[in-house]
Amino acid sequence: MVDHRKLGRELGIFHSDPLSGAGLPIWLPDGAAARHAVEEYIRELERRAGYQHVYSPPLGRRDLFELSGHLGHFVDDMFPPLRMGDDELILRPALCPHHCLVYAARGRSYRDLPLRIAEIGGMYRSERSGVLGGLTRVRAISLNDSHNFCALEQVGAEVADVLRLTSEAHAALGVRPAGYRLSLRGPGGSYVGDDESWRRGEQLLREALSGLPYEEAPGDAAFYGPKIDIQVRDAAGRESTLSTVQIDFDKPERFDLSYADRDGGRRRPVLVHRSLVGSMERLFAYLIEVHEGAFPFWFAPVQVEVLPIGADQLPAAEAFARSAVEAGLRVRVESDGSLGARIRDSAKRKVPYAAVIGAREAADGLVALRSRDGRALDPLPVAVALRRFTEAVASRSPALLS
Ligand SMILES: [Zn+2]
Numbered sequence: 001m002v003d004h005r006k007l008g009r010e011l012g013i014f015h016s017d018p019l020s021g022a023g024l025p026i027w028l029p030d031g032a033a034a035r036h037a038v039e040e041y042i043r044e045l046e047r048r049a050g051y052q053h054v055y056s057p058p059l060g061r062r063d064l065f066e067l068s069g070h071l072g073h074f075v076d077d078m079f080p081p082l083r084m085g086d087d088e089l090i091l092r093p094a095l096c097p098h099h100c101l102v103y104a105a106r107g108r109s110y111r112d113l114p115l116r117i118a119e120i121g122g123m124y125r126s127e128r129s130g131v132l133g134g135l136t137r138v139r140a141i142s143l144n145d146s147h148n149f150c151a152l153e154q155v156g157a158e159v160a161d162v163l164r165l166t167s168e169a170h171a172a173l174g175v176r177p178a179g180y181r182l183s184l185r186g187p188g189g190s191y192v193g194d195d196e197s198w199r200r201g202e203q204l205l206r207e208a209l210s211g212l213p214y215e216e217a218p219g220d221a222a223f224y225g226p227k228i229d230i231q232v233r234d235a236a237g238r239e240s241t242l243s244t245v246q247i248d249f250d251k252p253e254r255f256d257l258s259y260a261d262r263d264g265g266r267r268r269p270v271l272v273h274r275s276l277v278g279s280m281e282r283l284f285a286y287l288i289e290v291h292e293g294a295f296p297f298w299f300a301p302v303q304v305e306v307l308p309i310g311a312d313q314l315p316a317a318e319a320f321a322r323s324a325v326e327a328g329l330r331v332r333v334e335s336d337g338s339l340g341a342r343i344r345d346s347a348k349r350k351v352p353y354a355a356v357i358g359a360r361e362a363a364d365g366l367v368a369l370r371s372r373d374g375r376a377l378d379p380l381p382v383a384v385a386l387r388r389f390t391e392a393v394a395s396r397s398p399a400l401l402s
Contacts, residue, residue: 001235001236002235002288002289002292002293003134003289004134004135004136004284004285004286004288004289005133005134005135007288007289007292007293008031008134008135008284008285008288010293011030011288011293011301011349011350012028012029012030012031012301013027013028013030013031013034013284013288013301014026014027014028014031014134014135014284015028016134021139022129022132022139023127023129023132023137023138023139023140024138024139024140025134025135025138025281029301030301030302031284031301033301033302033330034284034295034299034300034301035280035284037298037299038173038277038280038283038299039120039144039280041169041172041298041299041396042120042144042169042276042277043118043120045165045168045169045276046116046118046146046165046276049116049161049165050114050116051116051117051118051146052115052116052117052118053118053119054099054102054117054118054119055119055121056095056098056099056101056102056119056121057098058091058092058121058122058123058124059082059089059090059091059092060089060090060092060097060098061087061088061089061090062081062087062088062089062090064090064097064098064101065078065090065092065093065097067097067254067255068094068096068097068100068251068254068255069192069223069224069250069251069254070093070094070097071090072192073190073191073192073223073224074093074094074223076126077093077125077126077127078090078091078093078124078125078126079091079124079126091123091124092122092123092124093123093124093125094123095119095121095123095143095145095147096147096248096251096271096273097251098121099117099119099145099146099147100147100251100252100255100257100271101255102117103115103117103147103149103255103257103269104255104256104257107260108149108257108258108259108260108269109259109260109261110151110259110260110261110262110267112149112259113149113150113151113154113259113269114148114149114150114151114154114158114272115148115149115269116146116147116148116149117146117147117148117149118145118146119145119146120142120143120144120145120280121142121143121145122140122141122142122143123141123143124139124140124141125138125139125141126139127139134285135281135282135284135285135288136281136282136285138279138281141279141281142279142280142281143275143278143279143280144275144276144277144278144279144280144283145273145274145275146273146274146275147271147272147273148162148271148272148274149252149257149259149269149270149271149272150269150270150271150272151259151261151267151269151270152270155204155247155270155272156204156207156208158272159204159205159208159228159245159247159272160208162245162272162274162276163180163208163212163228163230163245165276166230166243166245166276166277169276169277170230170232170243170277171398172296172298172396172398173277173283173287173296173299174287174290174291174296174398175232175242175277175286175287175290176232176233176234176290177230177231177232177233178231178232178233178239179212179213179214179215179231180209180212180213180214180215180228180229180230180231181214181215181216181217181220181228181229181231181241182202182205182206182209182214182215182216182217182226182227182228183217183219183220183221183222183226183227183228183229184202184216184217184218184219184220184221184226185198185218185219185221185226186218186219186220186221187219188219189219189221189223190223191221191223191224192223192224192250193224193225193249193250197225197249197250198225198226200249201225201226201247201248201249202226204247205226205227205228205245205247208228208245209228214228217229222246222248222273224246224248224250224251225246225247225248225249225250226246226247227244227245227246227247227273228244228245228246229241229243229244230242230243230244230245232286234286234289234290235289235290235292240286241278242275242277242278242282242283242286243274243275243276243277243278244273244274244275244278245272245273245274245275246272246273246274247270247271247272248270248271248272248273249270249271251271252268252269252270252271253268257269257271292350293350294350294352294372295350296396296397296398297352297353297389297392297393297397297400298392298393298396298397300330300350300351300352301330302330302331302332302349302351303329303330303331303351303352303353303389303393304324304329304330304331304332304351304352304353304354304355304389305331305332305333305334305342305346305351305353305354305355306318306320306321306324306331306332306333306334306354306355306357306367307333307334307335307339307342307343307346307354307355307356307357308333308335308357308358308362309339309356309357309358309359310358310359311335312359312362313357313358313359313361313362314333314335316357316361316362317333317335317355317357318333320355320357320367320382321333323382323386324386324389327386327389327390328390328393329386329389329390329393331355332351334346339356342354343356343370346372347370347372347373347374350372351372352371352372352400353369353370353371353372353400353401354369354370354372355367355368355369355385356368356369356370360379361379364379365381365382366379366380366381366382367379367380367382367385369385369401371400371401372400373400375400375402377401377402388401
């Protein structure tokens with residue numbers, strides 16, 4: 001059974017140090033390179049789907065979280081406030097309060113809706129030290145988040161769109177889907193909002209799920225509304241949640257958000273909270289395990305390792321590496337040790353391709369590719385190899401070249 005903590009350390013994805021604190025992992029260069037590729041892809045997917053990205057700070061004044069209801073209903077999961085003179089600052093437990101302020105930053109009309117405010121942003125949870133481990137449960141979280149402000153009649157289509165985008169992102173990343181879960185209110189929980197709003201939210205989510213397989217989970221709703229959890233299956237076949245979409249009538253009320261409708265009247269928007277792939281931490285814990293460290297080419301930390309057979313081919317290898325970097329690829333030249341050992345080592349570190357350059361390749365402007373699954377491909381002209389690599393990145397193809 002693959003453990004992302006062990007493999008993540010071996011592959012140089014992340015590091016945990018008691019000095020920096022439990023649940024506060026540090027992303028190492030190779031982990032950061034892979035995460036950067038994934039974040040770029042997610043932002044591009046969202047941009048094409050009409051999302052707008054913002055940056056907002058990971059902490060804010062106490063009043064903001066009193067207004068949002070987090071201090072009233074979520075305080076057990078939050079860090080204690082930081083005192084600053086007469087003020088108190090709070091490490092935010094969610095991005096919604098700031099995104100509500102983005103909505104309220106100027107007057108809105110029906111033409112602005114749906115207004116999709118997205119950010120891969122920092123937030124914090126005061127998880128108990130006993131449950132922390134690797135990237136699965138952390139105290140500092142980078143969430144792929146968005147808050148989509150809609151007219152009531154747009155909510156059904158918006159939720160269906162989110163489910164489609166989530167499937168697309170999951171396919172590109174190699175995430176294995178395991179159906180949907182409708183999370184509802186349960187007895188004993190702490191919730192905000194009136195019964196009528198909860199009933200309407202639930203009905204809208206049921207409509208968006210019609211025709212899809214789902215099960216119900218009473219008691220798993222967010223404190224402000226019902227949600228759909230998009231379930232995934234891990235390498236051991238266990239189910240977990242990365243992605244969610246939630247309906248919220250409460251925050252627009254609390255922040256007194258409104259828009260001018262066609263007839264000039266003021267209406268309240270409905271807030272759809274959604275995450276396509278969840279937090280970067282959870283996502284990578286999952287991806288490391290499900291791929292056993294062998295990430296698809298497009299987000300592999302090092303995509304090509306360039307191996308000159310002898311010292312005479314080092315200039316040709318470095319020239320190829322420079323062209324590959326210019327083409328947007330992540331490559332490394334490795335010239336120490338026997339060729340066999342370097343090829344084995346590259347495959348062990350799950351680098352998708354070794355590009356071998358011997359005397360013949362150097363003379364003819366070729367590279368001989370070996371994939372990490374042990375296949376040797378016919379030598380290709382450098383320009384052809386680079387084109388096939390950049391095409392594989394652009395298409396986010398999960399398969400290696402053949
Ligand atoms: Zn939210």
